[in-house]
Amino acid sequence: MLWIALVDKTGTGLWAGAAALYFTTVSGLGIAEVGLLLSLSGAVGIAGSPLAGRIADRVPLTRLLVALQLVRALGALALFTTDAYGLLLLYAAVGSLGDRAANVVTKLYAARVTGPDRVRYQAVNRTVSNIGFSLGGLAAAAALAVGTAAAYRSLLLGDALSYLAVAALTLRCGEPPAPSRVVASSDGVVPAAPTSPWRDRTYLLYTASDAVLSLHDSVFRVGIPLWIVHATAAPEELAPLLMVLNSGLVVFCQVPLARFGATTAAARNLLRPLAGTFLVSTLALAASAAGGPWAAVTALTVAAVTLTLAEMLHSVVSWEFSVALAPGEAQGAYLGVHGLAQSAQRSGGPLAATAAVAAGPAAWLAMGVLLAATCWGQLRLVRDHPATPEPVAEPKPEPEPVAEPASPTRIRRP
Structure with a gap:
């Protein structure tokens, strides 16, 4: 799966930074039209997470992944065929739906394959993904x-083409063991009743809080570049350099940090330092507007380093609890709901980041307090929840016992 992640993220890196320019330069759309197209297609993509999660509990994962990669490829290729706004919106929405759905199913596949080593695998996967994204x-x-x-x-x-390559590579992957759907009863085993994440108050609250903690992504990719240009004396070229610093730190530090969250209890304890890193990073952002160029560069570098540390710590915590709080027989449905956290952040995060830039230093301080408070709230939410037992493969049915004929010497006479 790591080769698949490398190819996938390389393709994403090719397109992510050029999508808006493609629609203005090649398709001839206006800036407002492009913004609306990207927003609406992203909103449609939100449905991909819960939909794919629900389906993933019922069908083989490898087949579903191949189908979703083909949907992504078709959505991208279809953009070549038209410059009509309505069709471009439709094709971009199809691609976005497939993208969010594939992300959830890939996560579920990794959770089933890696089992207790899921946190370390996620760390390695994020490292490989960052390398691929940088190459693209x-x-x-x-x-x-x-x-x-x-x-x-x-x-x-x-x-x-990267999606087609990923589909071909996925065909070579084995199907992971599906979780058991049986429970014990006095008469033997019976099918387990389906579990719905929409009725699980704890999981829904966890997902909502995780959407808030995911704001670090929009702060780094949207807020910091705009803040550099509009509120500090730092040179504009610092923005891409901080992006490079972010990618480099993730590549070299994500795997070593993963060992500090290798269990559910350890991941829970990471929420305390996560709150501290959020506070330091937003304080540094606020301070960067108060001095000259060198002071601004120093403060922004501190903000970038601590925000990247927050990103890595949050990744470990989020990966562990999104799986640990989900019952084995409904992991797909639960991870599909958790995928809404990232989707919501992608939709609302840029608005929050741009609002903070417009409001000034006090807004960064307020955001830091909000993020730290959310960490403490999440700590209380999950403190009484032990790790969910690892899913096991469905047991094979035992052969029916064959009754032996009674011995004549054991028959009693009336």
Whole structure:
């Protein structure tokens, strides 16, 4: 699965930074039209997480993953066929739906395959994904420097081909063991009643709090670049350098940090330092507007390092509890609901980040307090929940016993 992650994220890196420019340069859309298209298609994609999670508990995961990768590829390739706004919106929405659905099913596949080692696997997977995204981003930068319509189309084609390659690689993967759907009874075993995450108050509250903690993504990718330009004396070219710093820290530090959250109890304890890193990072962001260029660069670097640390700690905690709080027989449905946290953050996070930039330093301090309070609230929410037992494969039915004929010497006479 790591090779699949590398190929997938390389394709994502090709397209992520060029999508808006493709629609303006190649399709001829206005800036407002592009913003609406990306927002609406992203909103449609939100449905992909719970929908795929529900289906994943009922069908083989490898087949579902292949189908979803083909949906992503078709959505990308279809963009070549038209410049009509309505059709572009439809095709982008199909791609977004497939993207969010594939993300949840891939996570479920990893959880079933790795079992108790899921946190370490997630750390390695994030490292590989960051490498792939960086490779794709470098290739995209070269194409954007050319700036022609053909260069933009090559990035879209590369993205579509990456999905086809991922589908082909997935066909070579074995099917992980499905969790058991039986429970004990006085008469033997009976099918377990389906469990719904929509009735699990603890899991819904956890998902909502995780959406808040995921704001670090929008703060880094949207808030910091805008803050550098509009509120500090730091040079504009610092923004991409901080992005490189972020990727480098994740590549080299995510796996070593994962050992501190290898169990449910250990992951729970990480919520305390996570609260502290959020407070330090937002305090540094606020302070960066108060000094000259060197003071601003120093404060922004501190903010970037601590926010990246928060990102890595949150990744460990989120991965562990999204699985540990889910019952084995309904992991797909639960992870599908948890996928809404990322989807909600992608939709609302940029608005929160831009609002903080517009409001000034006090808004960053308020955001830091909110994030720290959410960490403590999540700590109280999960403190009484031990790790969910690992799912086991369905037991094979025992052969029916064959009754032996009674011996004549054991028959009693009336």
